[in-house]
Each structure stands twice: as structure tokens, then as C-alpha cells.
Amino acid sequence: MPRKIIIFDTTLRDGEQCPGASLNKEEKLEIARHLAKLNVDAIEAGFAIASPGDFDSVKSIAQQIKGPIICSLARAKKEDITTAYDAVKHSARPRIHVFLATSPIHMEKKLRMTPDEVFNTAVEMVKFAKSLCTDIEFSPEDAGRSDPVFLKKVIAGVIEAGATTVNVPDTVGYTSPWEFGSLIEEIIRDVPQIKEKGIIVSVHCHNDLGLATINSLAAIRAGANQVECTINGIGERAGNASLEEVVMNLVTRKDFFNCETNINTKEIYKTSRLVSTLTSLLVQPNKAIVGANAFAHEAGIHQAGVLRARETYEIMKPEDIGLTESRLVLGKHSGRNAFADRLKDMGYNIQDEALEKAFAKFKEIADKKKDVTERDLEAIVANEAYVDKEFFSIESIEVESGTSKKPKATVVLKHESKIISETSTGAGPVDAVYSAIDKIVQQNVGAQNIELVDYIIQAITGGTDAQGEVKVRIKDAKDNIYAGHGSDTDIIIASAKAYLSAINRLLFTIS
Numbered sequence: 001m002p003r004k005i006i007i008f009d010t011t012l013r014d015g016e017q018c019p020g021a022s023l024n025k026e027e028k029l030e031i032a033r034h035l036a037k038l039n040v041d042a043i044e045a046g047f048a049i050a051s052p053g054d055f056d057s058v059k060s061i062a063q064q065i066k067g068p069i070i071c072s073l074a075r076a077k078k079e080d081i082t083t084a085y086d087a088v089k090h091s092a093r094p095r096i097h098v099f100l101a102t103s104p105i106h107m108e109k110k111l112r113m114t115p116d117e118v119f120n121t122a123v124e125m126v127k128f129a130k131s132l133c134t135d136i137e138f139s140p141e142d143a144g145r146s147d148p149v150f151l152k153k154v155i156a157g158v159i160e161a162g163a164t165t166v167n168v169p170d171t172v173g174y175t176s177p178w179e180f181g182s183l184i185e186e187i188i189r190d191v192p193q194i195k196e197k198g199i200i201v202s203v204h205c206h207n208d209l210g211l212a213t214i215n216s217l218a219a220i221r222a223g224a225n226q227v228e229c230t231i232n233g234i235g236e237r238a239g240n241a242s243l244e245e246v247v248m249n250l251v252t253r254k255d256f257f258n259c260e261t262n263i264n265t266k267e268i269y270k271t272s273r274l275v276s277t278l279t280s281l282l283v284q285p286n287k288a289i290v291g292a293n294a295f296a297h298e299a300g301i302h303q304a305g306v307l308r309a310r311e312t313y314e315i316m317k318p319e320d321i322g323l324t325e326s327r328l329v330l331g332k333h334s335g336r337n338a339f340a341d342r343l344k345d346m347g348y349n350i351q352d353e354a355l356e357k358a359f360a361k362f363k364e365i366a367d368k369k370k371d372v373t374e375r376d377l378e379a380i381v382a383n384e385a386y387v388d389k390e391f392f393s394i395e396s397i398e399v400e401s402g403t404s405k406k407p408k409a410t411v412v413l414k415h416e417s418k419i420i421s422e423t424s425t426g427a428g429p430v431d432a433v434y435s436a437i438d439k440i441v442q443q444n445v446g447a448q449n450i451e452l453v454d455y456i457i458q459a460i461t462g463g464t465d466a467q468g469e470v471k472v473r474i475k476d477a478k479d480n481i482y483a484g485h486g487s488d489t490d491i492i493i494a495s496a497k498a499y500l501s502a503i504n505r506l507l508f509t510i511s
């Protein structure tokens with residue numbers, strides 16, 4: 001009988017800690033809806049105490065998303081725990097996730113606490129959390145570099161205090177799969193309360209040395225029954241274990257692991273694309289499972305093999321992760337109802353103003369582009385429906401460029417019902433547009449010292465009339481990163497939208 005592995009998704013918490021990946025409430029809700037369709041067992045919806053915005057997002061997810069456990073992270077402090085509970089209590093299945101570091105370096109340098117103080121605080125705070133909520137998870141942060149004897153003492157203590165899940169994080173991605181597997185085995189063997197009380201042993205691996213997935217799998221082999229992971233492996237620094245990698249390993253090598261999950265793998269690809277667009281974090285083309293090349297066969301010898309029998313070079317089928325031909329969905333004569341129905345079929349739940357904006361954009365694209373496919377609709381929704389307050393929006397853009405011309409752009413933006421125009425030149429048309437935008441922003445809201453950090457452009461579908469999707473990251477004078485994205489059949493407009501969406505996010509954050 002295969003063992004059930006609980007999939008705990010932390011895209012909206014650890015994933016969102018990735019620089020510039022911050023998401024607004026509507027974006028988080030849409031990702032949470034996709035995670036529920038993917039059938040994850042638990043969603044870590046955020047860190048409720050971090051800001052009023054975070055609290056509000058966790059609360060909305062707890063109120064609206066049915067099915068998975070909804071969890072908030074909390075430091076081992078009463079105020080954090082109460083706030084986490086206030087946010088998740090609206091869910092039918094609330095969980096509080098309390099953490100406190102147990103490694104010598106974290107206890108000494110960060111917490112300035114003795115091991116005894118850490119032990120007592122962990123136990124007291126888990127007791128307090130338990131007085132509010134029955135489902136309590138505890139994480140000894142930096143477990144991978146903790147003294148195993150002390151670690152096991154803390155784990156036994158928090159279980160006695162009421163924790164029902166103990167999560168073992170390799171916070172800095174330091175351990176090797178052999179060490180991490182042995183550590184999990186040792187914890188399960190030496191902490192009798194785990195078996196006696198049927199405690200879930202969870203793992204949370206970071207990818208600093210590229211080992212997050214293999215460490216998670218080694219832990220599963222050693223007896224762990226919950227894995228914390230994120231879509232596309234996003235997260236702090238080099239990220240977390242990637243959900244799609246862990247799950248597809250368990251599916252593809254069920255013969256070896258003899259484990260299964262509740263994940264509906266056919267939702268993987270769609271969820272990956274949504275997360276990539278909304279966080280503006282590109283999925284590398286050779287990324288396992290969801291990268292653009294993951295199922296592409298370039299070498300002639302591979303192509304010949306696959307044509308004769310797919311299994312010669314393919315161990316998974318693209319359909320297994322929901323990667324199918326992007327279907328033609330609507331035409332330029334399709335009305336609002338057909339558009340809304342189609343989005344609902346695709347798993348989106350947008351309404352009112354957001355639906356109107358997306359529909360208007362669809363009409364514009366349908367006029368310019370022969371075939372409007374599901375991928376186009378996904379991009380329209382992701383780029384139009386969830387925008388923050390628009391401090392600046394595009395009225396018009398005119399660009400002149402060519403082999404014998406200095407690129408020049410005239411940009412007209414709307415700001416608080418004022419229409420402002422600026423003209424600028426640049427090294428290329430995008431540079432000229434960005435320079436005109438910078439001038440307008442500076443004149444109207446003061447110098448923001450914006451620096452462009454990354455600019456990435458991709459075609460959403462094939463064909464020369466495809467929409468281009470641009471992802472940018474900008475930074476302010478304090479090195480805070482803000483991401484933005486935009487799509488359009490005209491790549492200059494897509495570039496302007498992406499830049500403005502990052503600027504609007506910056507202004508929204510500091511407002």
C-alpha cells in the first residue's frame with residue numbers, strides 16, 4: 001500500500017519572500033484558487049503579522065478557499081500567534097505554523113537566547129497556539145545545522161505541548177541528501193512521541209546547493225510524510241524544493257518510492273505559468289518538469305526515437321502535467337458572456353471591474369491577432385486583471401526608430417486625472433520609452449532613483465503575431481526590488497506596461 005505524502009505549499013509565504021516577487025491580494029487569491037485545484041493538502045498563505053496587507057491576504061484566502069488547510073506562519077511570540085490565528089480562523093481547516101531557531105549560530109547571534117530559553121519558549125508558545133487552534137505545526141529553524149540531541153529534545157517538547165506536525169527545515173540549504181535522510185530517520189527513531197501520537201514529520205528544504213528536491217526525497221525515503229515546497233521552486237535566495245519536481249518524482253518513480261500524493265498533476269503546468277507571470281519570475285527553459293524545453297526534443301536521434309516509441313526518451317508525458325497544445329478558444333466576435341464562461345472553465349474567477357478590463361484587452365488582442373488561444377487568455381488575465389492602484393497608466397505611446405534614426409518616444413500617461421506627455425530619446429526604442437516614463441514620474445511624484453535591474457521578453461505563443469510578455473525588475477535607492485509584467489502584441493507597449501506596473505507597485509508600497 002503506497003504511503004501518502006502531504007503536500008504543503010508555501011509559494012505564497014516562502015515563495016513570496018523572493019526579492020521582488022511580492023504579490024497583491026487578488027493575485028494571491030488567484031494563486032490560492034489554482035493551488036486548491038491542484039489539490040495541495042495545505043496552503044501556507046502568508047506571514048500574517050508581517051503587514052496589514054499580509055494579514056488581509058491570509059484572511060481572504062482563509063475565507064474563500066475551500067479544501068486545503070490554510071496556514072499562517074508565526075514567530076514564537078504571543079502577538080504573532082494571535083495575529084496568525086485571527087487571520088486563519090475563518091478557514092474550516094486553520095493551522096498556525098510557529099517557528100524558532102535551534103542552531104547554535106541562530107540562537108547565539110540572532111536570538112541571543114540560551115538553548116534552555118529556546119526550549120522553554122518553543123514549548124510555551126506551542127501551548128499558547130494550541131489554546132487557540134487544534135492544528136499546530138512547529139519548525140525548529142535551521143534544523144539542518146542544529147545539534148541533533150538538542151533538536152530532538154525540542155521536537156519532543158513541542159509535541160508534548162500540542163504540536164501535531166513537526167517540520168524539519170534545512171533553512172540555508174546546507175545539508176547533503178545522505179545527512180538529511182539520516183537526520184530524519186534519527187528523529188523518527190529517537191522521539192517516541194512521533195509514533196505514539198501519530199505526529200506528521202515534515203521537511204522544508206532550501207536550494208542553495210541545488211539539493212532541495214533530492215533532500216526532500218531523501219527525507220521521504222527516511223519516513224517523512226509532509227513536504228513543504230513551492231511552485232517553480234521559488235523562495236528565499238535559491239528557492240525551495242519545487243512542488244512539481246517532488247510530486248513528479250513520486251509519480252514517475254512510484255515503483256521506487258511507493259508513495260503517492262493527492263496532487264492533480266494535470267494542473268501543474270497552468271499553475272506554474274500563473275505563478276511565473278504574477279511573480280514576474282521567469283522559469284528557466286531547462287527547468288525540470290515545467291521549463292519550456294522539458295519536453296522538447298532537439299537532437300535528430302532523440303526525435304527519431306520519440307517518433308517510433310515515446311518511451312525511448314520520454315519518462316513522463318506532457319499531458320501528465322497538463323501541457324497540451326494551446327487551444328484556439330475565442331474569436332473577435334465572441335461576447336462578454338462567452339469570454340467570462342471560458343475563463344471560468346479555465347479556473348479563473350474574475351469579476352466586475354477586473355473582468356471588464358480583461359474583456360477590453362481581449363477585444364483589442366482579437367482585433368490584432370488571428371487566433372486567440374488559452375495561453376493568450378492566461379496572459380491577458382494575469383497582466384490586466386489584478387493590477388494594483390494605477391498611479392500612472394498609459395494613454396498613448398508613439399515611437400520612431402530605424403537603422404538611420406536615433407530612437408525617440410513620446411509617452412502620454414494619466415496620473416490622477418491629469419494627462420502628461422514627455423518625449424525622450426534613447427539607445428533603443430524601449431530605452432527611449434523608459435526615459436520618457438522616468439521624466440513623467442520624476443516631475444509628478446518626485447525622484448524615485450529607479451534603476452532597471454532585469455528586462456526579459458518572451459513570446460507567449462508561436463507565430464509572428466504572438467503577444468510578447470515582458471517581465472522587469474527595478475530597484476529604488478534603498479535597493480528594494482519591485483517586479484512588473486505586461487503583455488501586448490506590440491513589444492514596445494508590453495515593455496512600457498511592465499515598467500509602469502513595477503513603478504506602480506513601488507509607489508503603492510511606499511504610499
Ligand code: KIV
Binds near residue numbers: 014139142169171
Ligand atoms: O527556511 C525556513 O527555516 C523557514 C521556516 C520558517 C520554516 O522558512
Ligand code: ZN
Binds near residue numbers: 014169206
Ligand atoms: Zn524557508
